[in-house]
Amino acid sequence: MEAAERKYLAQADHVLTVSDHDREVFSQWLDSSKLSVIPTGVDTVYFRPGAEPEIENSLVFTGSMDWLPNEDGMLYFIKEILPLLREQAPRISLSIVGRNPSTRLNAAISQESNIVATGWVEDIRPFLAQSEVCIVPLRIGGGTRLKIFEAMSMGKAVVSTSIGAEGLPVADGEHILLADDPAAFARSVVSLLRDDSRRRRIGVAARKLVEENYSWRQVARVFSDALRGVAAAPAGERTVAQPPS
Secondary structure (H helix, E strand, O other), X not given: OHHHHHHHXXXXXXXXXXXXXXXXHHOOOXXXXXEEEOOOOEOOOOOOOOOOOOOOOEEEEEOOOOOHHHXXXXXXXXXXXXHHHHHHOOOOEEEEEEOXXXXXXXXXXXXXXXXXXXXXXXXXXXXXXXXXXXXXXXXXXXOOOHHHHHHHHOOOEEEEOOOOOOOOOOOEOOOEEEOOOHHHHHHHHHHHHHOHHHHHHHHHHHHHHHHHHOEHHHHHHHHHHHHXXXXXXXXXXXXXXXXXX
């Protein structure tokens, strides 16, 4: 993968990354002036807080379940985090919303109560709206998590691992709760389920962050500026040298 990345970086006039972390990685091989960060964006009009009542003690996870990091995250949650949660919230429920749940995941779900894997759905918003907490217990994978910004845009409180929120400019305890081991993850979820005011406060702050900085309108402006800059540069200045071997 590194060889391929270095090859195509060298052929580009300019390189767009989706996070500061990715920019730092690529800056090892490329002048930083030829790198721009286009942040993850979300349609804040489509994903907005709804009037639907939340279901007590309900959790939601969204994402394509035929992507390994999502499957791994849900198996990890069911096997290692859920038992700790049920010690404190026995009636907790979970909706896993995304296409093609695997045989392994379905087998794990069949051993549990109050877990539903929906498969593909036309619209994920009703599932987000009715859940009290959105979980992102990912342990592997790169890039940025659009699922987090979609939930935040709907004013939902999110509990994620650090890897799950990698590359997103969110503050732990203000816009999101971050937890990297099963006990801490379970404590974070329970704290939000039991404290309505804190859950809503984090949801409001999350919505405000996304609306002001990461709406499609804001992201499109950054993207457009980057493209205009490349198009306006003299051809000679757009030539990128071959990376070092």
